[in-house]
Amino acid sequence: MKEEGGKEFLEERSQAILGGVVGLVLALGAYDLMSISVVKWSQLFMLLGFSFVTLAFILFMWYIGSEALDIVPQDGQLFGLNIVLVVFLAILPFSTRLSLHSDARELGAKFLVLNMGVIFALTAVINFLVLRKPESRLVPKGVYADMQAYMFGLPAGALTAFLFLLAPLDEVGGPFVDLGISQRAFGLFSAWGVFFLVIIVATVFIRRRTPASADGAPETQEIGGVFHSKTRTVNNTLFEAALGLSAFSLTDLPVSTMADLIPPLAHFGFLFLLIIVFWIGFYRVYAAIPVWNEWVDFLTTLVPLLVIFAPPIFRLAVLPNPEARELGSAIFPVFTAVLALANAAVYLYASRLRGRDVTVPLGVVRELRWWTAGSLLLAPLFLASLLIPFDVTALWHIPLRVVAWWISLLFFVVVMRVASRSTSSA
Numbered sequence: 001m002k003e004e005g006g007k008e009f010l011e012e013r014s015q016a017i018l019g020g021v022v023g024l025v026l027a028l029g030a031y032d033l034m035s036i037s038v039v040k041w042s043q044l045f046m047l048l049g050f051s052f053v054t055l056a057f058i059l060f061m062w063y064i065g066s067e068a069l070d071i072v073p074q075d076g077q078l079f080g081l082n083i084v085l086v087v088f089l090a091i092l093p094f095s096t097r098l099s100l101h102s103d104a105r106e107l108g109a110k111f112l113v114l115n116m117g118v119i120f121a122l123t124a125v126i127n128f129l130v131l132r133k134p135e136s137r138l139v140p141k142g143v144y145a146d147m148q149a150y151m152f153g154l155p156a157g158a159l160t161a162f163l164f165l166l167a168p169l170d171e172v173g174g175p176f177v178d179l180g181i182s183q184r185a186f187g188l189f190s191a192w193g194v195f196f197l198v199i200i201v202a203t204v205f206i207r208r209r210t211p212a213s214a215d216g217a218p219e220t221q222e223i224g225g226v227f228h229s230k231t232r233t234v235n236n237t238l239f240e241a242a243l244g245l246s247a248f249s250l251t252d253l254p255v256s257t258m259a260d261l262i263p264p265l266a267h268f269g270f271l272f273l274l275i276i277v278f279w280i281g282f283y284r285v286y287a288a289i290p291v292w293n294e295w296v297d298f299l300t301t302l303v304p305l306l307v308i309f310a311p312p313i314f315r316l317a318v319l320p321n322p323e324a325r326e327l328g329s330a331i332f333p334v335f336t337a338v339l340a341l342a343n344a345a346v347y348l349y350a351s352r353l354r355g356r357d358v359t360v361p362l363g364v365v366r367e368l369r370w371w372t373a374g375s376l377l378l379a380p381l382f383l384a385s386l387l388i389p390f391d392v393t394a395l396w397h398i399p400l401r402v403v404a405w406w407i408s409l410l411f412f413v414v415v416m417r418v419a420s421r422s423t424s425s426a
Helices: 002-034 041-071 076-100 105-131 134-138 141-166 183-209 218-248 259-288 294-307 310-318 322-352 362-387 400-425
Strands: none
Touching (some): 002 076, 002 218, 041 141, 041 183, 041 294, 076 105, 218 294, 259 322, 259 400, 310 322, 362 400
16 A cells, blocks of 8 residues: 555656646747747748747657656656656757757757757657566557557657758758758758658557557556546646746737736736636546547647647737737637637547547537537637738727637637536536
């Protein structure tokens, strides 16, 4: 009994320390990258591409590393290696920023691919060590197959990143050559792409050859419960970080009088409501599916990862710079539509999920379907705001598009509230 209590304590330690730190790294990384000044579409597309791949890479590598501690929480060596991994992950957004926006872009690109290669190699070591543990045989079949596939993908990604160190130092590349980004910096995309391609192919072959495991065994269900708990912890951390970023990303707005405080506060209120609406809704999914499921795990992590980008992108739409404001006011409705569609995918999958350990009551299924429909409605509402000229303002010089976003979000909240009450009374 004492041993079980110690194991639970170590699991909680790993989730709290590493999960909290990585959430902070992602939030600061998003702000650090998205605070780069952009005045034209090519800069914005390049910035969004590098930012999303960087943050997705951080989250994925941390997930692989922390998965080892979920399986063997009492292993001090794995805990120490995960701490070192988080340190290198924290440096990655800075490396990306150097390669995009500095006077030493060539040096930044070299640092970027070197940092990425080390992260791949270190994660491969962590994954290799946990596969040697007998506890790894107790994980669900799909997870064990993925861990074996990582042993092919991680070295391939590391090798690809290190190979980009051979690219000429002063050679620029990419779809927007005029931006002067070093060819080496695109090792970020190449290494990430090679890693994904290899693990997809390896996973297909490994899962076919892996015999059916006893996923219903108590030990396997226990580890599945740890994975489920970690997913909720990570998602909560990402949403919390996005809320903090909502206030931090609006500090660049000029304030000289009391009246100047109204627009930033209104903007923060909008971001706060947007994030909270998506966040609270997830607890319906957690309640409906109280067990670990890899697709639910993936979808419910994708949405918070996208939410992290909401404050920095919204910041562009309200900056005094007219060029940045035009870009931000055009890209934010599209981004929110993508976010709403990803949110709809979560509820649609949850409403259709059937399995041995999952039985969703009919009333809950109706509510999940309502959230699916509401999210699908929210996407075109935000896209419709593109019909409003970006330079038209309302009271307190708040852009009329932002007012339209407020109306769309409030309409969504009211519709979901009415739907929730009608479902619960049915």
